[in-house]
Amino acid sequence: xxxxxxxxxxxxxxxxxxxxxxxxxxxxxxxxxxxxxxxxxxxxxxxxxxxxxxxxxxxxxxxxxxxxxxxxxxxxxxxxxxxxxxxxxxxxxxxxxxxxxxxxxxxxxxxxxxxxxxxxxxxxxxxxxx
Numbered sequence: 222x223x224x225x226x227x228x229x230x231x232x233x234x235x236x237x238x239x240x241x242x243x244x245x246x247x248x249x250x251x252x253x254x255x256x257x258x259x260x261x262x263x264x265x266x267x268x269x270x271x272x273x274x275x276x277x278x279x280x281x282x283x284x285x286x287x288x289x290x291x292x293x294x295x296x297x298x299x300x301x302x303x304x305x306x307x308x309x310x311x312x313x314x315x316x317x318x319x320x321x322x323x324x325x326x327x328x329x330x331x332x333x334x335x336x337x338x339x340x341x342x343x344x345x346x347x348x349x350x351x
Contacts, residue, residue: 259297291319
């Protein structure tokens with residue numbers, strides 16, 4: 222940048238920097254909104270993880286469910302982005318999700334019961350006469 226010698230040039234330089242700052246702010250807000258929309262599907266991931274690992278009492282299954290959910294969250298948030306902030310947010314969310322599901326396996330069962338209550342699937346016929 223060249224030397225500023227008068228107030229008009231200073232005002233112009235300030236306006237340019239404010240414009241750049243506003244563009245950066247809008248991009249950050251857009252990225253955060255995209256991230257928020259992707260995270261809102263956590264309950265779907267929890268029910269998918271529960272149906273995939275039906276052994277909720279097993280520690281290995283709990284750990285595996287936590288790791289899988291954490292990995293999926295990171296993939297949803299980061300995707301193929303090279304944005305360092307999204308990668309950091311994705312890693313933090315992956316670790317938090319992995320730990321949360323590993324330490325709270327009943328959450329998966331509760332989420333499954335909640336989803337099954339409001340979205341009942343096809344009822345199976347338990348009687349012996351077809």
